[in-house]
Amino acid sequence: QDGLSLAIQRVPFGEDLEMLLARDITQLERLDAMRRDFVANVSHELKTPLTVVNGFVETLLDAGDEIGPADRQRYLGMALDQSLRMQHLIEDLLTLSALQAGSEPDEDEPVNVQALLGTVLHEAQVLSGGRHQISLDPGTPASLLGSQKELHSAFSNLASNAVRYTPEGGNIHLRWGVKEDGGAEFAVEDSGIGIGAEHIGRLTERFYRVDRGRSRETGGTGLGLAIVKHILTRHQAHLDVRSEPGKGSCFTARFSAKRLLLRAQS
């Protein structure tokens, strides 16, 4: 009888184990597929600009003295654009891989939010080149406990997306606010092209783009929001996205009270 009860006990255990193994294998297969997709994406993203650079260099070499100085300058300028694009992509990849490797975060320090917002506003204005109305509501003076470098990167990624996806003449509003529950939020609102509801859940995936052509045209790598999400997660914050196609978008980073230090108003 002992043998029988043991067998009965074992059956569900055996099945559970099989199920666990099957689940682990599916998980591994999924991870492997994701890794392959990622490598394919990176290769493709690098190959396109590299092909263009090679084309220009070959043309210049073949043409020798036959090419006029104006055309030479133009080809070299276009080759440089593509080369900068590759550099930008590699920098983003390195940033993302350091974040994903769970490398030790920089020592937390109080980051002066208003000073950071001033820098982010200035960078957005430079990128816009006067093509948008950009405003800032600096809100309650506060510091966030975290990494200056990472918070800067997250905030400026959101602001630069607003500039890149808002047509000339549009409005961009940067806003900081302390909430009643003691938390705080940084929001970037734009009157740009907006995003369809079906895309919103996937925006922070690596290389996910709503419109590949537009992202490229404006110098995008498809990694910006993946980087933002990792940085915010490290700061126990999360990203909320609201958007309407043709009307505009609002990206909000919400921080918990644990990360917030209020500064006396001066």
Ligand code: ADP
């Ligand atoms: P990219 O380098 O392509 O801009 P991101 O990861 O920063 O990559 O953003 C992913 C995609 O989300 C973009 O390709 C774009 O389609 C969409 N997106 C991001 N920000 C905005 C915005 N403010 N307005 C409209 N679309 C946006």
